[in-house]
Amino acid sequence: MSAFANIVAGGVFHAAVLFLVAAGLQLVFGVQKIVNLACGSFYALGAYFGITFIGYAHQFGVSEWLVLPGLIISGLLLGFIGPPIERVLRTVYDRDESFQLLLTFALVLMFQDVFKFVWGANPRSLDSGYLIYGTISTGDFGVPVYNLLVIAAAIAVAAGLGHFLQRTNYGRILRATAENRAMAEALGVDVRRIYSVVFTLGAVLGTTAGALVVPTAAASLDMAIEFVVEAFAVVVIGGLGSMRGALAGALIVGLIRAFSILLYPELEVLAIYLIVVAVLIFRPAGLFGRTLA
Amino acid sequence: MKLSAAAIVAVCGTAALALLPLAMPPYYTGLMIPFCGYAIALLGFNLLFGYTGLLSFGHAMFLGVGAYGAAILSGVLGVKSFELVLLTVMLGSGAIALPVGALCVRYTGIFFGMLTLAFGMLFHSFLFKFYHLTGGDSGMRVARMNILGLDFAPYNKIEFLAGPFYYYCLGLMIVAGFVMWRIVNSPFGLHLKTVRDNARKAEYLGVHVHRFRLAAFVISAAFGAVGGAILGFRVGLADPELVYWTQSGQLVFMAVLGGFSNFFGPIVGALTFTLLQDQLQSLTEYWRFMLGAILALIVIAFPEGIAGLAADLRRRIAGKTA
Numbered sequence: 001m002s003a004f005a006n007i008v009a010g011g012v013f014h015a016a017v018l019f020l021v022a023a024g025l026q027l028v029f030g031v032q033k034i035v036n037l038a039c040g041s042f043y044a045l046g047a048y049f050g051i052t053f054i055g056y057a058h059q060f061g062v063s064e065w066l067v068l069p070g071l072i073i074s075g076l077l078l079g080f081i082g083p084p085i086e087r088v089l090r091t092v093y094d095r096d097e098s099f100q101l102l103l104t105f106a107l108v109l110m111f112q113d114v115f116k117f118v119w120g121a122n123p124r125s126l127d128s129g130y131l132i133y134g135t136i137s138t139g140d141f142g143v144p145v146y147n148l149l150v151i152a153a154a155i156a157v158a159a160g161l162g163h164f165l166q167r168t169n170y171g172r173i174l175r176a177t178a179e180n181r182a183m184a185e186a187l188g189v190d191v192r193r194i195y196s197v198v199f200t201l202g203a204v205l206g207t208t209a210g211a212l213v214v215p216t217a218a219a220s221l222d223m224a225i226e227f228v229v230e231a232f233a234v235v236v237i238g239g240l241g242s243m244r245g246a247l248a249g250a251l252i253v254g255l256i257r258a259f260s261i262l263l264y265p266e267l268e269v270l271a272i273y274l275i276v277v278a279v280l281i282f283r284p285a286g287l288f289g290r291t292l293a
Numbered sequence: 294m295k296l297s298a299a300a301i302v303a304v305c306g307t308a309a310l311a312l313l314p315l316a317m318p319p320y321y322t323g324l325m326i327p328f329c330g331y332a333i334a335l336l337g338f339n340l341l342f343g344y345t346g347l348l349s350f351g352h353a354m355f356l357g358v359g360a361y362g363a364a365i366l367s368g369v370l371g372v373k374s375f376e377l378v379l380l381t382v383m384l385g386s387g388a389i390a391l392p393v394g395a396l397c398v399r400y401t402g403i404f405f406g407m408l409t410l411a412f413g414m415l416f417h418s419f420l421f422k423f424y425h426l427t428g429g430d431s432g433m434r435v436a437r438m439n440i441l442g443l444d445f446a447p448y449n450k451i452e453f454l455a456g457p458f459y460y461y462c463l464g465l466m467i468v469a470g471f472v473m474w475r476i477v478n479s480p481f482g483l484h485l486k487t488v489r490d491n492a493r494k495a496e497y498l499g500v501h502v503h504r505f506r507l508a509a510f511v512i513s514a515a516f517g518a519v520g521g522a523i524l525g526f527r528v529g530l531a532d533p534e535l536v537y538w539t540q541s542g543q544l545v546f547m548a549v550l551g552g553f554s555n556f557f558g559p560i561v562g563a564l565t566f567t568l569l570q571d572q573l574q575s576l577t578e579y580w581r582f583m584l585g586a587i588l589a590l591i592v593i594a595f596p597e598g599i600a601g602l603a604a605d606l607r608r609r610i611a612g613k614t615a
Contacts, residue, residue, distance in 0.1 A: 035403050037542075091593045097403050098348040102549060103592045105542045109585030179369060225539055229414050236407055267417035276411045282397065 002141035007258045009143040013216075016154035017209045017252025020235040022246040023161060024205030031178040031198045033097070037104040039226065040228035041111035042203050045081075046210025047219035048119045050074045051126050051209075064132050067215060068149055075208030085132025090195070108225065115221055120269040127219035150212050157205070160248055165243065174198065178241075211228065225253055230257075233272045237279050239289020302557060303470065310463055313613030319455040323527075324453060328567040329462035330523035331547060335559035336473045337516025338544055343553035344477055345509040350406040350541050351413025354393075357420065357536035358386040359521025364433035364531040375438040375526070379465075382531040390514030393508070398506035401492070410538050420533040432532030435525045454527060462523055469516060470560070476512065477556065483507055518526070544597045546588055552598025561599050 025039045053074035054067060062070065079120075085107065092099050133145035165171040177184040177194050185191045234253050238245025253272050260267040279286060316321045334356055341347050362382035366372040372381075397408045420427045427433060437450065440461045445453050476482055485507050487495045492502050525531045534540065543566075551562020569587070573580035595602060 035407065048300070052345055088589070088593070095596065098342075098545075099549075099592050099596060101348070101350070101403065101406060101540075103547060106585040106588035106592065108539075108542075109588065110583045113582035114587075115577040117582075152500070225537075229410075229538065232407055232410060236411065240404070240407075268421040268422065270415060270422060273411055273415040273418065277396070277415070280408060280411075284399065 001153050002139050003262075005141045007262055008255065009141075009147065011255035011258030012151055012251070013254075014257060015250040016151045017213050018230060018234050018254055019154050019247055020157060020205050020209035020212075021159040021231045021287060022250055023157070023243060024202035024209075025207070025231055025235055026241055026243055026246045027161075028173070029235075031174055032089075032093070032135075032195055034093075034100045034104070035240075036098075036202065037101060037228055038085075038107040038111065039202070039206050039231055040224040040226070041108050042078075042081075042206030043210035043227050043231075044115060044221075045111065045115070045212075046078060046207030046212075047214045047223065048115060048124065048210075049078055049207070050211030050214045051124050051219055052119075053077075054126055054214075062223035067126075068146065068153075068212075069216070071211040071214065072153070075211040076204060078207035079200050079204040082203040083196050084198050085203070086199035090192070093195075099101055108228075111224060112221060115224070119219070121209065121221060121291035123218040123220035126214050131143060144216075146215060153212065158243075161243060163284040229269070230272065233276050236276050236286060239286025242286065242288040245286055245288035299474070299556065303467075306557075306560075307463070307467060311460070312461060314455060319451065322455040322459050323451070324567060324571055326459060326462050326527045327524055328563050329466045330520040330527070331544070331563040331567065332466050332560045333469045333523065334517045334520025335544060335548055335551075335563050336469055337513035338519075339548055339553055339559045340473065340476065340485070340512040340516075341509050342545070342548055343558070344482060344489065345485045345506055347401060347506060347509070348406045348545065349397075349409040349510075349513075350514070350538065350545065351409035351411070351416075352517055352544050353536050353538070353540035354409075354413040354416045355386050355390070355517030355538070356515070356521035356524060357416060357531070357533070358382060358389060359523075360435065360516035360525030360531035360535055361420065361427065361433060361521075361590045362386070362518065363522040363525045364435045365439075367436040367438050368434045370561075371436075373439050373444075374442065375440045375461075378438060379519055379522055382522050383515040386514045386518030387511045388430075390511045394507045394510035394514070398503050398510060410541065413536060413538055413541055414438075417533055417536040419536070420536060427533070430533060435529050435531055437529075438526065450529075458526075465519065465523070466560075469519065473516070474556065481505075481508070544583070549588070549596075550591060550598055552600030552602075554597060555600035555604070558598055558600040565599060 018250050021039055023044050024042070025036060028034055028036050028039075050071045054070050057066070089100070089103060092103055131144060131146070133149065135142050135144050136148070137143070163171075165175060173184070173189055174194060176187075177189055177191055181191060184194075230253060231290070234246060234249035236249075238247070238249030239253055252275065256271050256275060257268060260271045283289075310325065313325060332402060334352070334513060337355075338349065338352050341349055341352075359382045362385050363378050366378045366381060372378055393409075393412050397405055397412070400408055423429075437453075440457060444459075445457050446597065448456060477485075484495070484500055487498075488502050488505050496502050521535065524535065545564045547562040548559045549558065549562070550565055552558030555561075570580065570584065573583050591598060597604070
């Protein structure tokens with residue numbers, strides 16, 4: 001029973017991180033209709049930068065207890081890359097979506113070498129901090145408090161995003177723009193600005209997720225291109241553009257991954273993609289997606 | 294493009310490539326073999342992308358089917374004839390593409406791309422994880438095979454690749470190009486273009502949109518497998534890296550680099566990409582960055598690719614003389 005609980009805890013932690021990245025992906029797709037292959041690169045960037053940031057913080061004598069807020073701040077700081085990248089993407093908004101996809105693929109290639117240039121080819125990891133908050137354990141069941149905090153943070157982000165999109169005025173404008181860009185523009189919405197804000201928000205969700213995962217796993221050059229695959233699975237299972245879908249999809253993928261790693265490691269990614277294919281056969285628009293025209 | 298103009302381009306290109314081993318060091322001839330492989334795969338890819346309007350982000354899967362098919366047939370089953378291998382992997386690839394395509398062609402645009410990516414990664418993780426079947430990350434050996442029934446035993450592997458095998462691949466590429474030319478200029482090809490330009494109207498006119506998309510998918514898969522078999526034969530290894538989604542991205546890159554709206558665009562793209570990658574890799578450790586920057590530049594500024602630029606140039610020259 002405690003083994004079961006351990007797996008669930010691990011799966012939910014992974015799901016929390018996946019949700020953050022997938023939420024960014026959904027937001028950008030929902031409003032800008034762009035599928036961002038570089039979301040994994042943002043994630044990796046957050047991880048690398050988080051390590052460097054915490055490293056400097058230690059040198060300046062910041063307490064190890066501040067690892068979590070420190071990582072969140074480092075993720076938020078990376079938001080500055082959003083507007084310039086969005087400016088580049090703006091050149092292809094009117095083009096076919098294959099060009100948009102390709103441009104984000106070009107970003108993936110470039111980011112790969114930026115990581116290599118700045119942080120080197122060897123995996124980097126954070127040597128301390130993970131267990132500073134202790135571990136909650138009963139019998140064989142044990143979960144690091146850090147993991148619980150990250151899960152809580154992801155839930156807070158989910159709630160915050162939901163509130164922002166549904167209840168605030170700016171959120172309504174965002175949804176209106178997603179629904180009908182031309183009409184929103186005609187009603188006086190500064191769509192350029194909205195796009196810039198949305199893309200930056202999406203990027204920040206990705207970088208923060210990357211920074212948060214760094215105490216538990218090393219940052220490596222492969223993580224960018226590997227994570228995209230999982231984030232895509234989440235989005236397809238949940239339905240493109242849907243926030244609730246991102247949440248459900250992240251939980252499904254996170255848990256399946258955790259169970260298959262333990263029960264039958266060969267099936268890790270395979271199981272995720274079998275679910276993706278099954279969803280697409282039986283619910284073509286995803287669990288929470290709208291039916292496609 | 295008129296047939297005569299296309300024929301001139303094709304003949305000149307072939308002549309230049311045929312004379313290449315005489316003028317260039319064997320290294321470049323060796324480089325031209327993957328070019329042929331990619332060019333054949335891209336001819337198929339472009340039937341799907343350029344002519345049917347479906348962007349596949351999982352097409353490397355079929356390269357993998359070709360390479361692993363060649364590895365299993367030559368290494369495990371001891372098949373000696375490369376032609377037999379090519380025929381088998383084409384059929385196998387088509388057979389795999391049939392159910393995959395049947396699911397994928399219900400979608401277009403981004404959804405089609407994501408779904409093909411999903412299937413590609415499904416195949417990749419199968420290759421990667423089922424170690425006892427596929428050799429996992431170390432891949433499977435592709436044994437040397439006969440071409441046209443001749444084993445060229447006196448040649449060592451490098452001489453064989455730079456000599457007979459090079460001409461063999463060139464021949465394959467020409468045959469593939471000719472077959473594809475016939476396909477895109479047939480009523481079938483016309484149907485595909487109609488489906489691309491206005492699927493609803495095509496449906497209204499009595500075209501089975503899904504059936505035509507599926508047919509294009511299966512044909513492109515068969516071409517991909519031939520390309521994959523060539524790539525596998527050259528390296529002597531089929532490894533899962535060939536199926537990774539970034540490899541699929543690279544195929545799209547080549548097609549766009551050459552210009553997907555031109556019949557010869559993908560071939561030009563494969564050639565340019567092969568040479569470009571080779572040069573950049575020898576120049577800098579950060580060749581991916583350069584490739585990414587070039588891709589971004591093409592997407593933003595020259596969406597018609599090299600073939601589009603050439604056509605532009607020709608129009609401009611014609612405009613001046615007129």
